[in-house]
Amino acid sequence: MNKFEHGGNIYAARDNGEAWLDFSANVNPLGLSSAVYQSVSLGIKDVVHYPDPKAAELKKAIEACYNVPSYELVLGNGASELFYLFLQTVRPRNVLLPVPSFSEYERAALAARAKVNCFQMDPDDNFRIDWDSFMGALAVADCIILGNPNNPTGSLITRNELVHLLDEMRGGHQWLVVDESFLDFLPYDSRYTVRDLVEEYPNLFVIQSLTKFYALPGLRLGFGVACPMLAKKLNAGKDVWNVNLLAQKAGVAALNDKEYQQHSRKFIAEERQRFFERINGRKGIRAYPPSVNFMLLDVRGTGLTSSEFTQRLREKGILVRDCANYLGLDGESYVRVAIRQSAENDRLIDALEEL
Template sequence: MRGRILPREELSGLPKTVHGGQAWKLEDVEDYSHNLNPFGPPSDLAEIIASAVDGVGHYPDDSCSELKETISKAFDVDVDCITVGAGSSDIIRNVPNTFFRKGDRVLLNRPSFAEYAQQCRIVGASIEWNDLLAENDFRIDSDEFIEKAQGAKAVYICNPNNPTGRIEPREKLIPIVSACEETGTLVFLDETLLELVPGYVDNTMSGMVDRFSNLIVASSLTKSFAIPGIRIGFGFANPDLVAEMEKVRMTWNVGQIEQCVANVLIRDRLDYVDDAASVMAEESEVMNASLNEIDFPVGPVSDSFFYFCSVAPLGMDGGEFKRRMLRKDIMVRDCSSFGERFADYVRFSVKDRERNCRFIAAADSVING
């Protein structure tokens, strides 16, 4: 009898994570389940990619030196404070692989992005949940969070939070990071979605990583430029943390084409993202008012560019609402994968006026017949 090759015990019973953005598999379906820039990539993206093709016969620059210089100038962060990855998911994976040991306690908000817990569990870390409550508008209770963080190896904060869309202001986050620094607790702050919200400069913590010894800020081009098929992410941290993360980063993790595209987009196209953020903020208010008019339980205007809503008042759960909207060629995110508590929640994004009107009409038909 042949011996059976067994995986590490940490993988036993560990399910694959579930994500949105699956409407590309379906014809003529408008995808509201993802939270990408609704205006798509810049119109000259194909030309930018074509300009990089000549370089694919060589290994890419493993240090991403030119790209780091570009990021440094754009975000006003020292080069030594930057690490680059194949999407922010690469950074999310590298953090526990660099800093966590089996049994380390990690504090995560719930609901939030599923990959945090997934990657922590893979290395054997122990998850403690900080439940975000509807009665507190799914916002972090700072005092409670700081108390729970004592003795933890790390805490994770997504800002704006996915799936709730809530933004925690920088003046609220600074005391949390400071309190964690005093107890030797790492703070992983995911700002992947923040650039698509007006006021990025006033809310980002990326420029403060040299002030704290325990802060890692993750960002990405995926959402802001609507290029999930081109994997570019980056992290900001003090040089000591970056040096350790570089030890576990996969060699040549960012290809030649990706580096070229990222250089151009960050150097010359950030205004494109700012313009999209401004339009979506305006359209969010219009969409919110229209949803209220058809008695959809949308709640207040979102902090960001997507909504997280319970459809229980409509007499259905998230899965049923998703199925009914799909019959209207609209895909929303059923949020049951974020936990049983959210089985009646859905997430959907804000797009331009024309497409949002289509969404409203479909929702009206589902609700009011």
Template sequence: MIQQHGGNIEQLRCILDFSANINPLGVPDSVKKAILGSIADIEKYPDPYCRELRGKLSKHESISVDNIVCGNGADDLIFRMVHALKPRKALICVPTFSEYRRALYEVGCEICEHKLSEQNNFDVTESIIDVLDSSLDMCFICMPNNPTGRLIAPELLTKIAAKCSENGIVLVSDECFLDFVSDSESYSLRRYFSESCIILKAFTKLFAIPGIRLGYALCGSSKLTEKIQKSGQFWSVSAPAQSAGIAALYEADYVRKTREYIADERRFLAAELIRLGVKVYDGAANYFLFRSRTGLAEELLAEGILIRDCQSFSRLTEGFYRVAVRTHDENIRLISALGRCLNG
């Protein structure tokens, strides 16, 4: 079953979903309460500028409120920034998240693919520096990359940021999954921020609220922020979403526990996948890319488990799959089902 995105289980019943990379610890109680407490506000239009949320984010991210724009999920912001900046030529590193390409197509942008090699575990390497020239208007990087989970080495990221700044390229770093990484600060573009940089972040995955839709962008200049803010719909973030985001920013202990839990379960799940004889492309995110025989997704679906068939990703073919890191009991169920499918 070839999917455009993970988490599409509306037509499936009694399914254990490993296709969507959502925090297995679930929604924090404080966030649930904040959403319920915002019900009285749904009779009014939400603040189009998300003033309170951006104020809290400003302190949380140590950046001026003028450099923050909020949106209806990170996906919304991808489309808004592309429509606002209208790049003529852009670079994406494939395989990667498909929405960059879709947004760029909408504005008639010429899309250049920097192809990541399976022999190099789909890592971004020094070869990208040679293609970052003045003909480009925008470059998308994803850390950890989706679906590979791989990070860009900090020393290489330094060179990428410098080359983009030198050539006037807007560098967009999608860091929606970076908060799952224990030493996330070491890999963030924030260390190499310039006026032409944008960092994408979301509450969706970390706080397990994909149904709420809430993301934000950190911009290297207030001019970029203003352009993105003016693009797209005026009331882009609902009142419940704004309340959820404000509550989530106080959940430091939840984030710490999440990172520890994901790290432990990653080790367990990677070892078990390797034991079953599949090729694992070990990364740093709360999901794995692995390679096995064709038809495995359908076989697992018959077992009541949905995984992400990755054929829809550029550069990936039949036999590539992505699975989320879930609770220990759920991970055991996945391994048991995989064992039955692969070994009888």
């Protein structure tokens, strides 16, 4: 398995020609909002023009939705681009990653020629960070990257915990990058987000994806929040047209669609609990409690490796994320599944019964 392989690869054709049922990509199961669909459809005629290099309308929509000033914003062609941009710009020598975590953190660090140090989180404690031990590991790093909630475990870090960490780092020469890409799925994020603290802590960079919650992975869209000095430096280091015209239009429409946002959060809150209760403990499967729109499964009790488990489901037309290439996960014991529409989730449960 490729070390940096991701989920969501639906492009390999099935033998019977039918479409895959994709649980491997963590995207809003409600799909595109009608407002986004209409905006992109109408915007096709405008692709003969360059996108707005200042992305003024998109920044205005982000300001209103996330309550951050435009001078703190750095727009990205998806959130992933911003990890590379940040690390290539600040050039840390040693990056500390609590693992398991999103593989692009490691890949972006290696691309910037940084040494990657791992801090192992305990599966028996639902992969929460042991803060006493973690504080002791800070000395080896000049940059720490945290997912909140973390991918693939779904574990959350509270705002208070992050503030305590930032206070411990104050006055030093360490960067903290917080990936809040899935926080939009929570009904309220005030207990977790730190995007409003970048001016108080200028060593903080917060990244937010807009592709996950608004189902736009094919368009690619995200943003970062940084203190004005860092934001200016990052903006100077990126392609001026890195966010294409259709992505800008889709972002504006998505951020203004309050009904879609409320419906999505309500649906995920209800369906993730129902899905968790149905799948946890089924035939040797341990499910870690989901916080947002995905769930980590320990499948070793089935007697199958994660690759065997994944292949059996592929034979039924179902894709799940084999987590064998995640740093910090035990061998071939884990898979990750997205939370989809209720009928689709039930289809996965039925497939597990047969398997």
